[in-house]
Amino acid sequence: MPVTRRRMLAAATLLPLPALAQGRAEWPSRPIRIVVPYPPGGGTDILARAVAETLRPHLPQPIVVENRPGANGVVGSEQVARAEPDGHLLLVVTSTHTLNRYAMATVPYHPVTDFTPVSLMTRQTLVLVSGTVQPFATFPEMLAQARANPGRLTYGATEALTSFAGQELNRRAGIQIEEVMYRGGGLVMNDIVAGHLPLGWTSTASAMPHLATGRVRTLAVSPATRTPLMPDVPTVAEAGVPGYDVSSWVAMLAPPRMPRALAERIHAAVAGAYAEPALQERFRTLGLEPDLRGPEPFAAFLAADDARWAQAAAAGAVRKFE
Template sequence: MNFGRRALLALTLPALAHPAFAQGWPTRPIRLLVPYATGGGTDLLARALAEALRPALPQPVVVENRAGGAGVIGTELVARAEPDGHTLMAVVSTHVANRYFLPALPYDPLRDFTPVALLTRNTMVLAAGTGQPFADLPALLERAKAQPGRIGTGSTESLSSFIGQELARRAKVEMPDVQYRSGGQLMNDIVAGHLPVGWTSTASAMPHMQTGRVHLLAVSTATRTPFFPETPTVQEQGIPDFDLPGWVGLYGPSGLAAPVVERLYQALTRAFEDATLRQRFATMGIEPALGPGTALAAAAEREDKLWAAAAAAGHIQKQQ
C-alpha cells in the first residue's frame, strides 16, 4: 500500500509528539535556513545564535543561506521539510508581508509553519553616505521634492521597501525603490556612494558606522534605538504616527512536535542568557527580544492585519 506524505505524517505525528522523542532529538545536525543573502542582519544573527546554541544541544546548528525571491525560495524549502526538528528557518517580519507584495506564494506564511520563538526586535534605520548633500531627513526630503524621482531609496525586502515608500507618500515626494539582495550589499553601495540612502537593520548598519563614511538620518520606530540614541525618529522630524518596527522569528515546518519546540525554546533561553552572546548582539546592533512561539504567532498576526489594511487602502500593490 502506498501512502502520501500527509498520510505518513498523520501516522507519525503522534509518535513525534511524545516527550521521549524530544529527549532523543536531535539525531543529526540542525539546518537553520536563512532565506536571504550572506552579510545581512538576519544572517549575522543566525550565525551568532548557531554558535551560542552549541553548549545546549547535542548536535550543531548549521546555517544555510538560500536567498532569492524575496525570501520565498528558502522559505518554501522549510515549508516542504519533514517536521522532525532538523530543519528550521530564521526570517524577518516580511515573511508575513510577502503575501501582500508578491503575485503568489507557494505556502501560507501563517498556517504552513510552526512558530518556535520570537528572537529579536528590528529597528530599521535610514542610512546615507556622509558625502551626500543632505545631513538630516528634512534636508533629504527637500532635495527629493526639488528632484522628483532622482533620489532612490535602497531596500532589501518588503518591510524596508514599504517603509521607504510610505515615508515618500506621507512626505509627498517621489523616491523610487531600489531593491538589494541583502543589507550588506545595500550598505556597501552607500559607503561607496553609489546609493544615496537606504533603509536597513541596525545590524547591517553597525559594521559601517566607524568608517566615517555613513551616518543615520532616522529610525523607523516611535522610539529611538539604544544602539544609535542620537538618531531621531521619523516622527520627531515632522512625520506624525510613523512607527514601523520589524522582528526576526524562528520557525519550523507545520506539525513540529510541541516537545521539540519546548526543548528548542529552553536551548534558546540558555543561549540568550549567555553574556558572550549578549555582548555580541550589542556589538552587532541586534536588539534581543526572546519570546515563545505564542509571542511570535501574535506578532505575525499583528503584521498580517497591518499589511492587509495597507493593501486595502491602496498603499501597497502586488508586484506583477
C-alpha cells in the same frame, strides 16, 4: 558544584523529551540546519549566525546556517514549509515573511498556518542611512533635496518591508525617491559606503559595523519612538513626517505540524543561548534588540502581524510587486 549559565543551557537542551511521534528519535539526532532565506551579510544572517555559534558547544549535533536567497525570501522559506517537522530544519526570517503574502502576486505557502512558531527573537529598528559623500547631512536636508529634485534620489531596499518603508516615506512626505532593489542588506551598505547609492533602508545590524568608519550617516530611525541603540538619531516622525511608524522583527520558525513539546524544547535552547553574556554583548555590538518569546506568545504575535498587513493592504498602503 555551582550552577552556571552554561550548565543551565546544557540541561535545557539535553533533557529527555516525551515521545514526539511513533518511532521518532529524540532531538537532535543528526545535524541541525538553519535556513536564512536572504544573502550573507545582512542583519538576519548576522543574528542567526550569532545564535548558532552560541548554541554549537551545547548541542550533541552540529548546527549549520545555510543562506538560500531568492524571491524575497520565498525560496528558502518554501523549503522549510515542505520539510519534516522533526526539528532538524529550521528557518530564521524577518517580518517580510508575513508581508510577502500581501506584497507579492503569489506565495506558495501561508505564512502563519504552514509553519510552526518557535521563537520570536528580536524586534528590528530600520534605519535610513546615507554616505557622508552625499550633499545632505540630516533628514530635513534630505527631504528638502528630494522635494527640489523629484525622482533624482534613490534608496536601496532588500525585500518587502524595506520597500514598504521607502514607499511609506514617499506617501506620507509627498516626495518621490526611486527604489533600487538589492539582494541583501550587506550589498546595500557596500554601495552606501562607496557612494554609489544615496540612501538605503536597512536593519541596525547591517548598519552598525559601518558607522565607525566615518563614511555612513544614520538620518532617521523608523519606529514611532527612538531606539536606545541610537538615542541621538531622530525618528522619521520627529524629523518632519508625522505619523510614520515602521518596524520589523526576526523570528525562528519550523515546518508545520511540529509537536508542541519539540517546539518548546528548541525555544528553550534558544533561551539558553540568550542567557549567555557573550551573546548579550554581541547583540549590543550589533545593535540588536532582543525580544524573546516562546511558541505560544509568538503564535499570537504572528497572527496579529498578519492581520496588520492585511489591513494595510486593504487600505492600499502596500505596493504589489513581482
